[in-house]
Amino acid sequence: MATLIDGKKVRDHNLEIMKGEVAELNAQGVYPCLCVIIVGSDPASRVYVNNKKKACENIGIVSREYAMPEETTTEELLSLIDELNADKSVSGILCQMPVPKHIDSKAVLERIDPAKDVDCFHPYNVGKLVQGDNVMLPCTPAGMVEMLDYMGVEISGKHCVIIGRSDIVGKPMALLMLQRNATVTICHSRTANLSEVCSQADILVAAVGRPNFVTADMVKDGAIILDVGINRMEDGKLCGDVNFAECEPKASMITPVPGGVGPMTITMLMRNTITAEKVAKNIK
Ligand code: NDP
Numbered sequence: 001m002a003t004l005i006d007g008k009k010v011r012d013h014n015l016e017i018m019k020g021e022v023a024e025l026n027a028q029g030v031y032p033c034l035c036v037i038i039v040g041s042d043p044a045s046r047v048y049v050n051n052k053k054k055a056c057e058n059i060g061i062v063s064r065e066y067a068m069p070e071e072t073t074t075e076e077l078l079s080l081i082d083e084l085n086a087d088k089s090v091s092g093i094l095c096q097m098p099v100p101k102h103i104d105s106k107a108v109l110e111r112i113d114p115a116k117d118v119d120c121f122h123p124y125n126v127g128k129l130v131q132g133d134n135v136m137l138p139c140t141p142a143g144m145v146e147m148l149d150y151m152g153v154e155i156s157g158k159h160c161v162i163i164g165r166s167d168i169v170g171k172p173m174a175l176l177m178l179q180r181n182a183t184v185t186i187c188h189s190r191t192a193n194l195s196e197v198c199s200q201a202d203i204l205v206a207a208v209g210r211p212n213f214v215t216a217d218m219v220k221d222g223a224i225i226l227d228v229g230i231n232r233m234e235d236g237k238l239c240g241d242v243n244f245a246e247c248e249p250k251a252s253m254i255t256p257v258p259g260g261v262g263p264m265t266i267t268m269l270m271r272n273t274i275t276a277e278k279v280a281k282n283i284k
Helices: 007-027 043-059 074-086 105-111 123-130 139-150 170-179 194-198 262-280
Strands: 033-039 062-068 092-095 159-163 183-187 203-206 224-227
Touching: 007 043, 007 139, 007 262, 033 043, 033 074, 033 262, 043 062, 043 262, 062 074, 074 092, 074 105, 092 262, 123 170, 139 170, 139 224, 139 262, 159 170, 159 194, 170 183, 170 203, 183 194
Parallel strands: 033 062, 033 092, 159 183, 159 203, 203 224
Antiparallel strands: none
């Protein structure tokens, strides 16, 4: 039986620490503030934005929402970002993705001041991450590292195999694991002998976006499995990228879906918002 890595427990542990930090900052007259921009009325985006707001309220971060209509132009969005970039009371800015198709999302992400880029999507922050010198954390990958640390896993020297090479999960996870001295392999849709490569992993990260993609033959005995996948099934239930029933008996630790990696992403967003404010105010 594998040990379950409980994302909600790790989240609550982190949020409790951050609550204390925010209270200390408030006592010095410093108020971390996160601005979330949402364009249009995508229901999934609405849920994500509401969850971010709730997390802010929970730990005392000031949250401001900017809801813009579907027909907003790129220029209008960029001009709002310019305003928020210039506003000293704003610690972090994020624009909920995806934005409507007519908006130039790359221009939007690149307009956010890197010092306020709490999603860590700006090329400057990605470059810093590559150099191992980043201040902002890529949220979902950093959440996974936090989970491993919480569970007392020694990352250094481990072989970490990541399935998926997206800019928001696979690639930044590889960089964080390299920073922690893991040996890293990144797999994708063109990887040959995927099952064989995965079965060499001490730490296997699944970020594919396909339900039950990872099967028992891809898992080494005693491996640690981190399942990033969030797939909505026909019955409305959420399913990960890992076939949990098959893989769990072979693993030493595994994250469930839901309640695994998912809760950690917003937690790391809160961490970045506090960090951004501290850096802006030169507070150690
Ligand atoms: P993307 O669709 O951007 O990337 C998927 C990756 O999987 C690609 O690199 C793709 O390879 C690879 N892939 C697809 N099919 C195969 C295959 N047959 N064999 C090997 N590799 C394959 O997804 P994301 O990284 O954005 O997200 C992945 C999952 O994680 C989704 O379910 C998403 O909902 C979830 N997610 C969860 C988050 C959380 O907070 N928990 C946050 C972000 C995402 P190629 O590059 O060759 O196409």
